[in-house]
Amino acid sequence: MPENTEIISEENKEKMKFDLSRESLKEMFSEKNVSHFKKRVLFKVTKFVWAVFRTLLLVGLGFIILYPMLTMLSYAFNGDYMGNSTFVWIPSKFTMNNMGLAWEFLKYPQSVKNTLFIAIGSSILQIMSCALAGYGFARFNFKGKNILFLIVILTIIVPPQTYIISTYLDYKFFDFFGIGSLIGLFTGKPLTVALTDTYWSFWIPSMFGQGLRGGLYIFIFKQFFAGMPKELENAAKIDGCNAITTFVKIMLPNAGAAALTVFLFSFVWHWNDYYVSNMMFQIKNQPLSVVIFQKSDFMRQMTGYTGEVNYQYILNASVLLSTLPLLILYSFAQKYFIESVAKVGVKG
Numbered sequence: 001m002p003e004n005t006e007i008i009s010e011e012n013k014e015k016m017k018f019d020l021s022r023e024s025l026k027e028m029f030s031e032k033n034v035s036h037f038k039k040r041v042l043f044k045v046t047k048f049v050w051a052v053f054r055t056l057l058l059v060g061l062g063f064i065i066l067y068p069m070l071t072m073l074s075y076a077f078n079g080d081y082m083g084n085s086t087f088v089w090i091p092s093k094f095t096m097n098n099m100g101l102a103w104e105f106l107k108y109p110q111s112v113k114n115t116l117f118i119a120i121g122s123s124i125l126q127i128m129s130c131a132l133a134g135y136g137f138a139r140f141n142f143k144g145k146n147i148l149f150l151i152v153i154l155t156i157i158v159p160p161q162t163y164i165i166s167t168y169l170d171y172k173f174f175d176f177f178g179i180g181s182l183i184g185l186f187t188g189k190p191l192t193v194a195l196t197d198t199y200w201s202f203w204i205p206s207m208f209g210q211g212l213r214g215g216l217y218i219f220i221f222k223q224f225f226a227g228m229p230k231e232l233e234n235a236a237k238i239d240g241c242n243a244i245t246t247f248v249k250i251m252l253p254n255a256g257a258a259a260l261t262v263f264l265f266s267f268v269w270h271w272n273d274y275y276v277s278n279m280m281f282q283i284k285n286q287p288l289s290v291v292i293f294q295k296s297d298f299m300r301q302m303t304g305y306t307g308e309v310n311y312q313y314i315l316n317a318s319v320l321l322s323t324l325p326l327l328i329l330y331s332f333a334q335k336y337f338i339e340s341v342a343k344v345g346v347k348g
Contacts, residue, residue, distance in 0.1 A: 075316035076102075102317035105295050106288065112325065115271055115287040118202050123266040125206035126217055127259050133209050134221025135247050139233070149222075155215035160276060168279050171195040171204075201280040202270070212269050212276065217262045224258040225251060257340040264329075264337050271326060288322045 070089060079095030102108075137149050173192040175181045184190030195201045205211045209218060228251065236246040274289040281290055296315060330337070
């Protein structure tokens with residue numbers, strides 16, 4: 001009897017093992033587990049595909065951005081002839097002659113001075129005017145506010161080609177905002193002055209928030225001031241401050257991040273601008289962008305396409321000299337620029 005019991009128990013054990021393995025297989029291949037397994041596989045495949053796509057996208061964008069810069073650097077310091085097939089990125093004959101000729105062609109110190117006067121002056125004036133306009137849109141309710149802000153947004157969309165001729169005529173025959181025309185009603189000749197070829201053709205519109213990309217800067221300041229707590233203004237009112245005093249002493253000092261963002265954007269756009277600058281500066285006080293374009297034909301005639309000195313090399317050296325101040329500025333202001341953009345984004 002004990003022997004049979006032992007045999008039965010062994011058989012039961014084997015049967016129980018078989019039943020457990022069968023149940024475990026059923027559980028393993030149940031719809032719930034299979035669905036979970038499919039989701040895990042799909043997640044890993046999707047993650048891998050996204051990583052590959054992101055890498056290819058970054059490589060492509062890096063190539064698009066870096067390729068022109070590498071070509072510019074290679075041509076600017078190349079002293080070999082253009083048809084040399086061994087020259088790809090690293091010049092086979094390194095030379096500074098191209099940079100020296102570009103310096104002379106551009107009259108670089110004078111052109112840089114003109115560009116700095118235009119860019120710095122316009123940027124500072126745009127900060128003052130656009131900050132005031134943005135504060136007004138953010139904090140005050142007045143009749144026609146939405147319509148006026150819509151017009152501000154439209155200035156971002158409308159290309160300058162549509163109004164450049166009328167703008168040029170306004171500054172070619174500047175009548176002091178209509179006062180000269182009123183004087184002309186009594187004298188028979190309007191009182192006008194030519195502001196073209198002067199820095200005032202950029203400074204005056206910047207003074208009234210109508211400079212290059214002025215609508216965008218008003219929008220940035222408006223979003224920034226709208227995100228600031230109203231308790232600051234209430235405390236200023238208790239201390240006896242009016243709206244202007246509150247703006248100058250309380251709101252503007254706290255808008256350093258927005259002001260830095262606007263200054264850097266405005267400075268770069270004025271530095272790189274060619275279209276408006278070419279219309280306003282045709283004889284003197286020409287910025288670098290205009291000088292490069294106007295001297296390109298002269299460079300071609302003087303250097304030609306063959307020999308050690310090549311037109312393309314001089315032109316690339318000129319562009320490198322033009323972008324060099326911006327690269328230096330960005331290398332010093334990169335940290336503050338990124339922080340200011342982040343703060344403006346959070347405030348908005």
